[in-house]
Amino acid sequence: MNQTPDITPTTTALLVAPAAVLMFGVFVLPFLFLVVLSFWSQVPGSLSLDTSFTLTNYVRIFSDSYYLGGLWTTLWLSGFVTLICLLLALPLARWIVLHAGRAKGLLIGISILPLICGALLPTLGLVNLLSPLGFINGALKSMGLIQTSLPLLGNITGVSIGLVQAFLPLMVLPLINTVERIPHDYEKAAMSLGASPFVVWRRVLLPLMLPGIVAGSLLVFCAALTAFVTPQILGQGKVVTFASLAYQQAAMVLDWPFASALGIVMLLFLALAGLVGALISRRLARAS
Amino acid sequence: MKRIACYAAVTAVSLFPCLPTFAQDYSGRTLVVGTWGGDIERLLREHVAGPLEAKTGAKVEFLLGGSGDRLSKMVAERNNPTMDVTFQNIYEAPSALKEGLVIAPDAALVPAAADVWAGMNDGCYAMSLVGLGIAYSKAVFPEAPEWSDLWNPELKGKMAYAPYPSSEGDGMLAVAARIAGADETNPDAAFAKLAELGAPMLTYNSLDEVLTLMDAGEIAAAPMISGYVISNLENYEGIGFVFPKDPGPVLVRDMVCQVANSPEPELAQMFIDLALGVETQTAYANELNFGPTNSKVVLSDEQAAKVINTPEEVKSLLQLDWTYVIAQRSDWTDRWNKEILGQ
Numbered sequence: 001m002n003q004t005p006d007i008t009p010t011t012t013a014l015l016v017a018p019a020a021v022l023m024f025g026v027f028v029l030p031f032l033f034l035v036v037l038s039f040w041s042q043v044p045g046s047l048s049l050d051t052s053f054t055l056t057n058y059v060r061i062f063s064d065s066y067y068l069g070g071l072w073t074t075l076w077l078s079g080f081v082t083l084i085c086l087l088l089a090l091p092l093a094r095w096i097v098l099h100a101g102r103a104k105g106l107l108i109g110i111s112i113l114p115l116i117c118g119a120l121l122p123t124l125g126l127v128n129l130l131s132p133l134g135f136i137n138g139a140l141k142s143m144g145l146i147q148t149s150l151p152l153l154g155n156i157t158g159v160s161i162g163l164v165q166a167f168l169p170l171m172v173l174p175l176i177n178t179v180e181r182i183p184h185d186y187e188k189a190a191m192s193l194g195a196s197p198f199v200v201w202r203r204v205l206l207p208l209m210l211p212g213i214v215a216g217s218l219l220v221f222c223a224a225l226t227a228f229v230t231p232q233i234l235g236q237g238k239v240v241t242f243a244s245l246a247y248q249q250a251a252m253v254l255d256w257p258f259a260s261a262l263g264i265v266m267l268l269f270l271a272l273a274g275l276v277g278a279l280i281s282r283r284l285a286r287a288s
Numbered sequence: 289m290k291r292i293a294c295y296a297a298v299t300a301v302s303l304f305p306c307l308p309t310f311a312q313d314y315s316g317r318t319l320v321v322g323t324w325g326g327d328i329e330r331l332l333r334e335h336v337a338g339p340l341e342a343k344t345g346a347k348v349e350f351l352l353g354g355s356g357d358r359l360s361k362m363v364a365e366r367n368n369p370t371m372d373v374t375f376q377n378i379y380e381a382p383s384a385l386k387e388g389l390v391i392a393p394d395a396a397l398v399p400a401a402a403d404v405w406a407g408m409n410d411g412c413y414a415m416s417l418v419g420l421g422i423a424y425s426k427a428v429f430p431e432a433p434e435w436s437d438l439w440n441p442e443l444k445g446k447m448a449y450a451p452y453p454s455s456e457g458d459g460m461l462a463v464a465a466r467i468a469g470a471d472e473t474n475p476d477a478a479f480a481k482l483a484e485l486g487a488p489m490l491t492y493n494s495l496d497e498v499l500t501l502m503d504a505g506e507i508a509a510a511p512m513i514s515g516y517v518i519s520n521l522e523n524y525e526g527i528g529f530v531f532p533k534d535p536g537p538v539l540v541r542d543m544v545c546q547v548a549n550s551p552e553p554e555l556a557q558m559f560i561d562l563a564l565g566v567e568t569q570t571a572y573a574n575e576l577n578f579g580p581t582n583s584k585v586v587l588s589d590e591q592a593a594k595v596i597n598t599p600e601e602v603k604s605l606l607q608l609d610w611t612y613v614i615a616q617r618s619d620w621t622d623r624w625n626k627e628i629l630g631q
Contacts (some may be wrong), residue, residue, distance in 0.1 A: 047363045066626050099351035128499065132506050149506075154490065237451060237491025237629055251356050252453045253621050254363070279524050 038260035047254060057261035065261075070240040075269065077156065077241065078224035079162040079233075085220045086213065088164070092203075093175035093212075098184070103206040108176065112169045119166055119229040126162050127153065154236035161228040167223045171216035178212025183210060210284055218277035222270050242266050312554075315345035322374040325352040327576055334367040335568040336559055343589055353378055356387035362389040362547060378541040379610045381411030386611070396559045397539055397546075400564035404581045410610070412456045412545035413560055415441070416515075416572050417596045419537030419605055420459035423498075423512040423529050427505035432530035435463050438485060438509055444509045445486035446508035448498045452491075454625040458613050459538035460511040461620070462606060466535045468545055469622040473607055475620065477610040479627045499524050513540050518577040518594050539596075539605035542578070573597065 001130065038057055041050045061067045096107050114122055129135045132149035140146045152158050190204045191197075206213075228243040235241070242262060250259035300574055321337070323329055337348035351358075351371060358374045362384065365371075365397075376384060384390045393409035395402040402518035403414055407416035424433055428443070438447065450456040458472070464485075465471050465478035472478060489507055490497035495516060501507045503526040514537070517529050531537040544563050545555045562568060569580035572588055587597060596602060613620075 033562075037479065042618070044618075047359070047389075064622075066630065068623070077348075084622070131497075131501070133500060133504055233493055236493075237449075238487070240625070240630075248453075248621065251354070252451070253618050254356065254360060255618055256360075258618075 018040050024131060029031060031092040034260050034263060035060060037257055038264045040257045042255045042257055047103055048259065050150060056266075057258045060258065061261060061265055066240075066256060067140055068246050070073075070242055071265070074242040077159065077163070077239075078221050079270065080156075081160055081224045082171075082217050082220045084160065085168050086217060087169035087214065089175050090209070090213075093172050093179050096172075097176055097179040108173075108276065111172045115169045119227070122165060123162055123230050123233045124282040126158075126165065130158050130161065131232070153234055154238040158234040159239045159241075160229045163224050166227070167220045170219040170223055174212040174219070175209065176212075178209050182208045184205050211281065214277055214280050214284065218273060221273050225273070238250055290526060291502070294419065306377065313345050314552075316554060317344075317346045317552060317555065318369045319346055319348045319373065319552050319559060320351060320550075321348060321451055322351040322353070322358040322371045324354070324375065326520045327504060328375070331558065331571050331575060332382060335571050336562040340510070340555070340559055340562055344555065344558065346552075348559070352554070359384065359389075363387070369550045371547050372550040373439045373559050374545050374547055375415065375550055376385050376412060376543050376545055377412065377520045378539075378543055379455055379458065379614050380544060381543040382611045383614045384545060385411035387628060389555070389574070391548050391553075394631075396448045398561045398564065399559045399588045400582065403566075403584050404564060405602060407584050408541065408581050410541075412543035414581040415542045415544040415563060416569075417529055417574075417581055417602065417617070418513045418515045418542070419579075419596050420456060420463075420511055421515055421529055421531040421537045422509050423502065423527060424509040424516050425502045425507060426526050426528050428508040429528070432528055433509065434534055436467055439467065439481075443485075445489055446506075447488045448486050448490040448492050448502070448507045448510040449488045449628075450510075450512075452620050452628075453617055455538075456511050456513060457624060458608065458620075459540065459606075462608050462613075463511070463535060472613060473617065479623050481626050483631060487629055491629070499527060502527050514595070515576055515578045532603075535606045536604040537596075537606065539607050541581070573626055 037049075039053050039055070041052075041054050041056050042048075042051050048268050049204075060069075092111075096104055096111070100107050127134070130152035131137070132153075134152075136145070136152065137149040140150070152161070184206070188205055189198055190200045195203065227241070228241055230245060231241040232241055232244050232247070235244070246262040248268070249255045250261060253259075256268070318516075319340070321332070329352060333348075333350070337350070340346065355376045358371065358375065360378050361371065362369065362374065366389065366486035372409075374390075381390070385392055390412055391397075393401055393413045397478065398413065401409060404414050408417070422433055422438070428446075429437065449460070459476040460461060461475070461482055462472040465474055468477040468481040470477035490498060492510075498510055499517075499520060500506060500511065503524040505525065506527065513533070514529065515538055517620075521527060521529060544560050546553065546560060550555065550556055558592070564582055566584050568580055568583045569582040570587070571576070571593050572578045572590055573580050577594050583599075585597065587595070592598075
């Protein structure tokens with residue numbers, strides 16, 4: 001696009017300034033304060049803060065097996081949820097693009113519903129579905145398939161179901177975008193050369209879908225890593241995630257410095273995930 | 289009718305000098321009150337904020353949320369508070385006073401405080417009395433259980449707890465310590481004894497969630513605070529609630545505090561005075577099953593049976609050293625996470 005000659009760098013700076021000032025005030029400054037706070041400490045037995053520099057909070061996180069366990073659970077749970085979302089979203093996105101026809105808009109709308117209606121209501125709905133007295137256990141019992149309720153709440157199973165339900169749209173949308181740009185002829189050409197459907201997926205479609213897979217995976221992984229409401233409600237206190245630990249320390253124990261350190265550690269992992277995603281995207285761009 | 293109105297006006301004018309500070313005009317001023325939402329907010333609007341607005345011309349604005357949020361807010365706004373009145377849990381009130389965040393209870397500022405049962409005002413003014421008792425499944429316990437009955441090995445892992453830290457959790461630790469022959473100042477004994485009950489089947493986020501499972505017998509029992517539970521019992525035939533005897537139920541209090549250096553101290557004192565008054569306290573007891581702290585409240589026999597409302601009942605309750613307990617909060621939260629939930 002040609003730049004119009006009357007837009008000078010000064011004009012650009014002025015146009016950007018309101019948003020930049022807003023971002024600096026409501027995002028950058030509080031974030032910097034969070035970083036500083038994480039190096040302070042709580043005066044024992046008091047609500048006051050000791051503002052002398054200390055690494056105590058970070059030492060506590062990385063030397064205590066409980067917090068390391070919470071970090072590990074959060075990381076592998078996020079990875080697992082990303083994988084399940086990917087497996088579900090790949091065929092779904094392709095089907096929507098190729099076969100939905102006029103219903104495509106409607107199906108995309110339905111796909112993004114979990115993003116629109118927030119985390120709380122669907123999660124509470126899932127409690128009713130998954131509880132020992134809920135719909136799923138009730139249906140299985142009435143069919144005579146089980147005698148006692150399956151434990152679907154208060155464990156990784158329940159939390160994973162909740163997170164997949166919540167974040168599937170973040171995987172579906174980038175994939176739809178990618179699948180739409182793959183010419184249908186490629187697939188037909190591969191088939192005409194004798195490739196089986198599995199080979200077509202593995203050798204033709206998946207490589208072409210990679211940019212969407214990377215974008216979707218990054219979005220789902222980061223969302224799952226920072227999710228709070230779903231693990232808190234469906235985990236019933238038995239699934240320890242970093243977000244629920246940070247909430248407990250910030251809102252209930254009122255140890256803000258330690259809660260800040262937990263938040264910073266989580267943000268570092270988000271940054272790391274973003275970095276890995278960016279590197280893969282760059283490599284893919286070069287390869288293509 | 290006109291004549292009556294005229295007499296009323298004349299009487300009001302003649303009594304004007306005798307009226308307390310209520311008669312002052314506070315038009316255009318706003319009192320900010322932090323409290324819990326739901327029934328508590330409704331009752332406070334009806335019995336405290338409404339009359340106060342009518343008498344003073346001021347506006348009462350409610351800030352709703354959890355008491356931890358309000359304590360955080362007071363700490364963060366220490367030098368420039370925006371809240372005038374805040375409702376806190378008993379475990380937060382003494383430390384809030386120690387930190388200089390609230391003003392010590394004083395009957396000279398809030399006349400109704402003189403009618404509150406002796407010893408109940410601690411850090412802030414005592415608003416309501418509730419006890420930590422046992423909500424239990426009748427399918428599991430044909431007779432109302434004592435605390436020690438929960439340690440039946442067959443029930444291991446069938447308890448439900450509120451998220452920790454909470455007064456329910458601290459109360460249960462104090463009970464466990466006493467069952468072990470110690471008290472809450474011996475956390476090793478408390479945690480070891482409570483760990484014998486196993487990890488809870490559920491850490492509940494809402495009453496309905498836990499009561500539905502208890503009604504079906506999936507959960508045997510839960511240490512719960514009277515009031516809300518008693519109000520809910522009529523919806524669940526399979527659930528009972530009991531105040532045990534040995535030790536007695538743990539006394540838990542909601543407190544109402546005047547925030548230190550707040551913008552509207554006089555309005556705050558008037559609000560608290562109305563909140564501690566007989567009318568509000570009676571409504572709290574009748575509608576929420578929260579025991580009144582005002583010694584002048586008279587309840588029907590039926591209602592009195594449901595709430596803690598006499599000094600004798602209060603004496604039978606287990607009172608914790610909340611200043612000590614709150615100082616252990618960080619350590620105990622770690623221990624709860626590891627030794628109770630993480631078994």
